[in-house]
Each structure stands twice: as structure tokens, then as C-alpha cells.
Amino acid sequence: MEGGEAASLLGERSLGRVAEFKTYRRRWFLLAAVCLLNCSNAMLWLTFAPVADKTAAYFHISLETVNWLSIVYLLISIPFGLVATWVLDSVGLRCAVILSAWLNMMGSITRMFSVLKFLSLGSRSYWYLFIGQCLCALAQPLIIFSPTKLAALWFPDHQRATANMIASMANPLGILIANLLSPALVPEGKHIPLMLGVYAVPAVTACALATLGIHEKVPPTPPSASAANSNSQPFFTGLKMLLRNKPYIILAVCFGGGIGMFTCFSALLEQILCEKGYSNNFAGLNGALFTVCGLLGAFLLGIYVDRTRKFIESTKICFCLSALASIVFAVASRFRHQAIMLAITSSLFGFFGFAIYPIAMELAVECSYPVGEGTSTGLIFVASQVEGVILMILLQALTVRVSEDPFSTCALDQDGALDWTTPVLVLAGLCSAMACCYVIFFHTDYKRLHAETIGGDLVKAEDTATADVPES
Numbered sequence: 383m384e385g386g387e388a389a390s391l392l393g394e395r396s397l398g399r400v401a402e403f404k405t406y407r408r409r410w411f412l413l414a415a416v417c418l419l420n421c422s423n424a425m426l427w428l429t430f431a432p433v434a435d436k437t438a439a440y441f442h443i444s445l446e447t448v449n450w451l452s453i454v455y456l457l458i459s460i461p462f463g464l465v466a467t468w469v470l471d472s473v474g475l476r477c478a479v480i481l482s483a484w485l486n487m488m489g490s491i492t493r494m495f496s497v498l499k500f501l502s503l504g505s506r507s508y509w510y511l512f513i514g515q516c517l518c519a520l521a522q523p524l525i526i527f528s529p530t531k532l533a534a535l536w537f538p539d540h541q542r543a544t545a546n547m548i549a550s551m552a553n554p555l556g557i558l559i560a561n562l563l564s565p566a567l568v569p570e571g572k573h574i575p576l577m578l579g580v581y582a583v584p585a586v587t588a589c590a591l592a593t594l595g596i597h598e599k600v601p602p603t604p605p606s607a608s609a610a611n612s613n614s615q616p617f618f619t620g621l622k623m624l625l626r627n628k629p630y631i632i633l634a635v636c637f638g639g640g641i642g643m644f645t646c647f648s649a650l651l652e653q654i655l656c657e658k659g660y661s662n663n664f665a666g667l668n669g670a671l672f673t674v675c676g677l678l679g680a681f682l683l684g685i686y687v688d689r690t691r692k693f694i695e696s697t698k699i700c701f702c703l704s705a706l707a708s709i710v711f712a713v714a715s716r717f718r719h720q721a722i723m724l725a726i727t728s729s730l731f732g733f734f735g736f737a738i739y740p741i742a743m744e745l746a747v748e749c750s751y752p753v754g755e756g757t758s759t760g761l762i763f764v765a766s767q768v769e770g771v772i773l774m775i776l777l778q779a780l781t782v783r784v785s786e787d788p789f790s791t792c793a794l795d796q797d798g799a800l801d802w803t804t805p806v807l808v809l810a811g812l813c814s815a816m817a818c819c820y821v822i823f824f825h826t827d828y829k830r831l832h833a834e835t836i837g838g839d840l841v842k843a844e845d846t847a848t849a850d851v852p853e854s
Contacts, residue, residue: 404603409536417552422584424556432564440571458519463764466523470756474599482524483592489517490585497575547684547740561669620753629826636820638765676736704735705817712810749826777805
């Protein structure tokens with residue numbers, strides 16, 4: 383072989399190698415659509431929690447009945463979560479996102495029927511509200527599971543954690559918006575119809591973006607070695623592998639419990655604080671600080687982990703610090719006139735707690751590879767919903783009725799307000815126990831990164847072998 387021919391061949395091989403992986407600008411549109419959908423779904427979930435007392439008065443129902451508008455998300459996600467993992471890993475990302483967008487939009491519109499006066503629904507109005515929440519709840523697993531799949535299929539390895547962080551944190555951003563917007567839109571119960579109409583707008587927009595803008599379930603050329611050599615196990619095979627994976631089980635139990643606790647905290651915050659004399663606006667502010675600081679923590683930790691690959695060390699430190707913050711909040715929330723302390727502890731609880739979420743989802747994929755991303759993250763989410771339902775029921779069962787409390791700002795029903803002293807202390811204790819369990823028992827290898835390293839070494843070895851071919 384002549385030197386010029388060899389150089390030409392090596393150039394062609396090099397170009398082929400460069401063309402082997404490719405990223406597309408439209409990945410950012412997909413990310414934006416998933417973010418808006420995730421945000422909208424969270425807003426719909428937490429619509430009523432910041433104004434639970436006014437919702438109860440408007441629909442003539444109890445606070446426990448209002449709480450079921452949040453709990454239904456958890457209950458429906460348990461069985462449908464398994465269906466969602468199958469859809470993501472077997473049918474594809476495009477189908478999952480579009481289906482969730484339509485369910486989310488239909489749910490938001492159905493909720494509006496409950497406040498249309500000309501229908502004269504009477505006592506049946508609550509059931510339209512409940513059915514709408516059920517449709518939105520069906521959409522939740524499909525969209526919650528999508529970020530890791532989107533990051534794996536469309537983003538290169540050095541952007542995966544960041545993309546997953548952005549898409550995942552759109553959910554707490556929706557919680558933030560709901561905590562701020564619901565009290566602002568509903569100073570009185572008569573404004574609830576306006577609130578339902580406002581919350582339907584993002585759902586309709588997200589559905590239009592997903593339906594009209596997403597055309598492919600995978601990019602034409604993969605962005606990374608793991609995406610190119612995606613050999614995800616069949617759904618049921620993957621489930622069996624996960625159930626035999628000890629590190630994954632520990633992660634699912636501990637991190638799933640953490641998600642369940644954050645769900646309870648978000649849904650019950652207004653009821654916890656109003657009994658001690660704090661207003662709905664202050665509870666909304668605490669929820670907002672909780673989420674804003676969580677978004678900041680997730681952003682900073684996502685960038686750090688993308689550069690250092692220290693998944694385990696980062697999540698263990700943050701889990702411990704969030705447990706400490708939960709203890710301080712549990713104590714401070716039982717006293718009046720502790721607004722500054724509550725605001726600080728809510729901020730710290732969110733900063734360290736939410737930061738764990740996207741990194742733990744990436745860690746679930748790392749410790750379970752080559753199980754599909756939808757299955758590995760989906761099973762954790764199902765575990766979190768089971769634990770969240772148990773916690774919501776347990777915490778409400780531990781409350782004590784307070785018939786007369788002149789300092790309470792709750793809109794009281796005939797039975798009085800609820801004292802949440804025991805539930806919040808139990809929540810802090812469980813958070814601490816989960817953190818200890820995770821720190822002590824969780825250890826794993828980064829299987830996906832290891833597979834990509836081996837693939838990269840093989841490419842280098844092949845290129846070296848080609849370069850050493852003697853001239854003829």
C-alpha cells in the first residue's frame with residue numbers, strides 16, 4: 383500500500399469514527415417540551431394543596447377529601463408506573479411523551495367542568511375534579527420517567543447528567559409555581575374557577591408542542607457509545623435483574639422513601655403551618671424557597687457530577703444534610719413566630735434534598751446497566767409512590783384534633799384544626815433513618831460508564847492497529 387493511499391484510508395476511517403456519534407440541535411426542543419410537560423403536571427398535582435382550606439369550603443368537603451386530590455397521584459402511579467416503564471423501553475420515548483401530554487391536557491380540562499355553574503352539578507362537581515386529577519395522575523409516570531431516557535438517547539455523555547437535571551427539575555419548578563400561584567389566584571374561595579383555567583394553559587401548550595414537534599423516537603445517529611450499543615434487556619428480564627440487584631434495591635428503598643417524604647412535605651405544608659398561626663401566603667413562600675433552593679442545588683450538583691462522576695459521594699453528603707434540615711424544620715414548625723428559622727430550614731431542606739433527585743436517577747441507571755433507563759428509573763418511582771401513600775395515610779392518622787385554637791389561620795370545619803406535632807417529628811425521624819441506611823449500605827460500580835470506557839479503549843486499540851499497518 384502506498385503512503386498516500388494509507389493516509390487516505392486512515393482519513394476515511396477517522397471521518398467515519400467522527401461521524402459515528404452525532405448530536406442534533408433539536409434535542410433542546412425535545413428537552414423544552416419534556417420540561418414544560420413535567421412542570422405542568424406538577425402544577426396540576428399541587429393545585430389545591432396551598433389553598434386546601436379554601437378548596438374544602440368552596441366544594442363543601444373536608445380537608446381529608448381535599449388531600450385525596452394529591453394522594454390519587456400516588457395511588458394511580460403505582461400500577462400505571464409499571465405500564466409506563468414498558469411503554470418507554472418497548473414502544474419508545476416519542477409515544478410516551480405524546481400520550482402523557484394528551485392525558486395531562488384532558489385532565490386539566492376535565493377539572494374545569496367542576497366549576498361550570500350552568501351544568502348545575504351540585505355535589506357531583508367534586509367528582510369531575512377528582513376524575514380530572516386521575517387523568518393527570520395517569521400522565522405523571524410517563525413524563526417523570528422520561529428525563530433519563532431522553533438524556534441517554536439524545537445527549538452525549540458529558541451532557542447527560544445536566545440534561546437529566548434540567549428535565550427532572552422542571553417537576554419541582556411546577557411545585558414552586560403552584561405554591562406561589564395558587565394563594566395569589568385564590569385570596570377567596572370564589573376565585574377557584576380562575577385558578578383552574580390558568581392551570582389549563584400550560585397543559586394545552588405542552589400537548590401542542592409534543593404532538594406537533596416530536597417526530598422521532600431515537601436520533602438518526604446516536605450521541606454516545608452507550609446509546610450506539612444500547613442493548614437494553616427486555617422489560618420482564620430487566621425487572622428480574624433489578625430485583626436481584628442489591629445496590630439497586632437499597633437505592634430504590636432509600637431514595638424512593640426520600641421522594642415520598644418530599645411529596646408529603648409539599649402536599650401538607652400549608653396544613654402543618656396554619657395551625658401554628660402562619661398564613662397561606664407564608665406557607666406558599668416556604669414551599670417556593672424549598673423548591674427554588676432545590677433547583678439551585680440540583681443545578682450546581684448536576685454540573686459538578688458531570689465533571690467529576692462522583693455520584694455516590696455527592697448523594698450521600700446531600701442526603702445527610704437534608705435529614706439534618708428536616709429535623710430542624712420539625713422542631714421549628716411547632717412554635718409560633720419562627721418565620722425566619724422556618725424559611726431558612728425550608729431552603730436548606732430543598733437545596734440538599736432536591737439536589738439528590740436527578741443524580742440518584744442517573745445512579746440508578748449506572749448501577750443497573752444494561753437494564754433499560756425507563757425500567758430502572760420507573761421502578762424507583764413506583765417504590766416512591768408506594769412509600770408516599772403509606773406516609774400520607776400514616777401522617778394524617780397521627781394528627782390530633784384541636785377544637786379551639788385562637789392562633790390558627792386554618793379555615794376551620796366543624797371539627798376544628800389539626801395538630802401536626804407528632805407527624806412532622808415522625809417525618810424527620812424517617813428521613814434520618816433513610817439517610818443512615820443509604821450511607822452505610824449503598825455501594826456500587828458505575829456499570830454504564832465502565833462499558834463506555836471499555837468501548838472507547840477498543841476504538842483506540844483499533845485505530846492504533848490501523849496506524850501500525852506497514853506500507854507495501
